[in-house]
Amino acid sequence: MDRDDTSRWDRLAGTDGTALLDRLAGADRSGDAALRLGTALRREYDAGLVADAMTLTELRDRASAKFTLAGRMWFTRDGLEQASSEVLARHRAARFAGRDRVADLCCGIGGDLVALAVAGHEVTGVDLDPTHLWMAGRNATAHGAAVRTVRADVRDADLSGVDGVFVDPARRSAGGRMRTGDSEPPLGWCLDLAGRTGAAGIKAAPGIDHGTVPPEWELEFLALGRELKESALWSPALAGARTRATVFDPAGTHTIAGDPDPADGDTGVAVGPPGAWLLDPNPAVTRAGLVSQLARRTATTRIDPRIAFLTTDDEPAPTPFARVLRVLDSRPWDQKRLPRLLRELDVGAVDVRRRGLAGDVEALARTLRGRGSRHATVVMTRVDDRPWGLVCVAP
Known part of the structure; x- marks a missing residue:
């Protein structure tokens, strides 16, 4: 990918390529x-030229789920695969408020670079890949923003002169996806930034x-x-809590933050048997270790000190941080x-949710499907x- 073939993209951005892309955009494909x-x-x-135009048009179609x-x-x-969605990138860019000059390292096709520039920062994108830099x-120009890029x-x-830096280290190599926790540059180098x-x-x-x-x-x-899409680490100058769960939905951006649950399960939250309602926390909440924070916020209890399900006998208010289910059994x-x-119980279609028990979820769902x-x-x-089982429905 680091071969300099930007001339083919210059050609696609030229008069013939632009006309070709316009025709493809409105055609039945x-x-x-x-x-x-x-x-x-x-x-x-x-x-x-036709092959490049058709490939780019297909990618633009796919990218519409990520970019306006x-x-x-x-x-x-x-x-495209490695780029974050626009809503995530703009959320991250807001964390750099008050920072004038920001560097985006390993900037790729510029998802975060664009978000930082749109937010008003003077931004430099650094990457080894000439095609992605091009x-x-x-992409910055398409958003009406100006950026500097350095190969x-x-x-x-x-x-020098930079007062903030964002880095998206590679987690893939020529041999495929790296082990969880490995990256290039390594995490230690990134932390030193x-x-x-x-x-x-x-x-x-x-x-x-x-x-x-x-x-x-x-x-x-x-x-x-x-x-759950990804995580982000924030240095002390940008940090606000030890852990944070941020959920994006059509209603907006929702965040819950604090200290994660202790490993010994002593969370200070009441534990009791499942009641009439079950709350299934968002994966961002469980990964952040904020299930007990959510319990306090929703006035619910845990069904087990180490299991991330919450319960109550009173119908809970809707929350972006959990799926609410009514317990039938x-x-x-x-x-x-x-x-x-x-x-x-007149159940036909079945989803299976598993926490704390071993089992093949998909195989069990197939065997339980009824009429x-x-x-x-x-x-x-x-x-x-x-070991416990519940049958639940959406309210």
Whole structure:
């Protein structure tokens, strides 16, 4: 990817390429129509130009789930896959408020670079990949922003005068995805950036080990709806809590922060058997270790000190931090009796949610599927360290 082939992208950005992209954007590209279209266009344009244009148009379609202006932006397949959604990047950019000059290291196609520039920072993007740097500059222009890009190994980047830095270290190599916790540059090098610039943010995988994050840093987990996307580490100058869970949904951005639950399970939150309602915390909340914080916020109790389910007998108010379920049945786990119980409850379609018990969730869901009219969630878990099962429905 670091081969300098920006000339082909210059060509695609030229007069013929722009006209070709405009035609593709409004054309039927589904099924056989795409083959017929490609054949017709190759009679008018160079085959390589057509191939690049069709690939970019496909990527722009896919990118619309991440970026508002995807139809004007530039992507490679790897660059799009590695880029954060616009809503996450803009949230991160807000953490650099008050920082004038910010460097975006390993900037890729410029998702975070653009967000920082739109937020008003003077931004420099550094990357070794000339194609991605070319695209980062174009993507900034598409958003009406100006950025500076530098092709270099980020270890050699000139950070003089910079008062904030964001880094997205690579977690893939030529051999595939690296082990959880590994990156290039390594996490230790990224953490040292705070001492060089005063303020640093680091993008990381959602599976990061809490123990690898220095105690004075903040570890934030970010989810789009109930899908946990990534984590971010914030240096002391930008930190606000030890851990934070941030959830983005159509209603906006929601955050809960504090100290994570202690490993010994002594959370100070009451523990009791499942009641009439079950709260299934968002994965960002569970990874941040803030289940007990959520319990206090929602006036609920835990069903077990080490299990991330909350319960109450009173219908809870909706919360962006958990899925609320009504409990139809609660009893010690009995997989043999479960199919008959579901028939009695008129359950057909089944989802299985598992915490604290081993089992093949997908295989169990297939065996439990019936002909009833209700869609239920079967919960496999533990209560007072005993295997337990619940049948729940959405309210």
